[in-house]
Amino acid sequence: MxxxxxxxxxxxxxxxxxxxxxxxxxxxxxxxxxxxxxxxxxxxxxxxxxxxxxxxxxxxxxxxxxxxxxxxDLGPVYSVNLFHTRPWQALRRIALTTESATSVRLLQYLLESDSLSPEYTREQGGLELLERYDGVLLIGDRAITTYAGLLQHIPESVHQVPRQFTGPQGSPLWVSDLSMRWYERTRxxxxxxxxxxxxxxxxxxxxxxxxxxxxxxxxxxxxxxxxxxxxxxxxxxxxxxxxxxxxxxxxxxxxxxxxxxxxxxxxxxxxxxxxxx
Structure with missing residues (x-):
């Protein structure tokens, strides 16, 4: 056999x-x-x-x-994240992970539900892509390690997990957890x-x-x-x-x-x- x-x-x-x-x-x-x-x-x-x-x-x-x-997952998943330097409602250009169709389709659905239609490009890479895009979708290990690298310390409570950081040159950097956005929409x-x-x-x-x-x-x-x-x-x-x-x-x-x-x-x-x- x-x-x-x-x-x-x-x-x-x-x-x-x-x-x-x-x-x-x-x-x-x-x-x-x-x-x-x-x-x-x-x-x-x-x-x-x-x-x-x-x-x-x-x-x-x-x-x-x-x-x-x-x-x-019910609520935040922490490893399917859109990292973005413009607010959600202002997103215009997004780099998409090449690793998963599900996360890409979920992101597109969430943005479409908010009447948003940004331009999407499939790209391999990490936060360096934010030099050319408003947001970058990362999943899995790359997403969790990228997120961990932004934390100054490990929060004691899940209610203290930050979703906004200081990006390059002091600009804001948001982290939108797609599973959490799905939960907020559908419960x-x-x-x-x-x-x-x-x-x-x-x-x-x-x-x-x-x-x-x-x-x-x-x-x-x-x-x-x-x-x-x-x-x-x-x-x-x-x-x-x-x-x-x-x-x-x-x-x-x-x-x-x-x-x-x-x-x-x-x-x-x-x-x-x-x-x-």
């Missing part, structure tokens, strides 16, 4: 799902950013993958998700990713069992996962712990409703069917 290939984004927020899942015994990992994982799943070079929610919805006739896995979680396979290839029950066991260990030992990820990214461990405990990993009823609401918001169908495993 060939190895069963899992597509995994090497992002801190997905680490609790696979930190305690060992390769071997028929399972191997293939790491990539969401746009790569999406493509590999359709091509067939990975068998089961964490895929971005927008990609899943746009390809629902070819994909089917596991029933109880997600990377979702629902936002689902960023799901585990999915091709519709013609149901997941082996033993693989799903191992994924569930790994998730239980990851969430039960979140401090250990946070310590590993904080060291990997060079950010304070306390910040990483706060970051990870914000996520929702079980695709519960509120998350499914959030996913359905996002589908309607961007003009896509919500199939609502999942593997029975």
């Amino acid at each position: 060939p190895d069963y290939v899992l597509g995994v984004p090497r992002y801190a927020n997905s680490a609790p799902l696979y930190h305690f899942l060992e390769e071997g015994n028929g399972i191997v990992f293939r790491y990539g950013v969401p746009t790569e994982l999406n493509r590999w799943l359709l091509e067939g070079s990975v068998d089961l993958s964490l895929v971005s929610s927008y990609f899943y919805l746009a390809n629902a006739e070819r994909l089917r998700p596991l029933p109880d896995f997600s990377i979702a 629902l979680p936002f689902v960023f990713a799901v585990w999915a396979t091709r519709r013609s290839e149901p997941p082996p029950p033993e693989v799903v069992r191992r994924l569930r066991a790994a998730r239980s260990l990851g969430l039960g030992n979140l401090a250990a996962v946070a310590g590993t990820e904080a060291q990997r990214l060079g950010v304070p461990e306390r910040l990483m712990q706060h970051y990870l405990w914000n996520f929702r990993y079980h695709l519960e009823a509120p998350d499914r409703l959030g996913l359905e609401t996002f589908a309607r918001a961007v003009g896509l169908a919500y199939p609502g069917d999942y593997w029975d495993v």
Whole structure:
């Protein structure tokens, strides 16, 4: 039997799902950013993958998700951020991450809902792009490390987390958390990713069992996962712990409703069917 290939984004927020899942015994990992994982799943070079929610919805006739896995958030997510030097209502030119279609579509939806239509350009880079753009959308590890680099100290309370900083030459720098803006608009979680396979290839029950066991260990030992990820990214461990405990990993009823609401918001169908495993 060939190895069963899992597509995994090497992002801190997905680490609790696979930190305690060992390769071997028929399972191997293939790491990539969401746009790569999406493509590999359709091509067939990975068998089961964490895929971005927008990609899943746009390809629902070819994909089917596991029933109880997600990377979702209710409120601020801290790693899907628009960093901008002009107020939200004044944005005109935005550089977009090349790593994820979901975050890009979410940003576009939020701006369209406020009757804004800035010019978008796909660019790789960080805050240096603000020399040419009003805003830059960053996600995942790049977003959380960029945000951590702006903090003068780690706040003691989640209610003290700053959203405005002093940028270059003393100019203001805003950080708009897209998940928080989604929550303020809908009062629902936002689902960023799901585990999915091709519709013609149901997941082996033993693989799903191992994924569930790994998730239980990851969430039960979140401090250990946070310590590993904080060291990997060079950010304070306390910040990483706060970051990870914000996520929702079980695709519960509120998350499914959030996913359905996002589908309607961007003009896509919500199939609502999942593997029975």
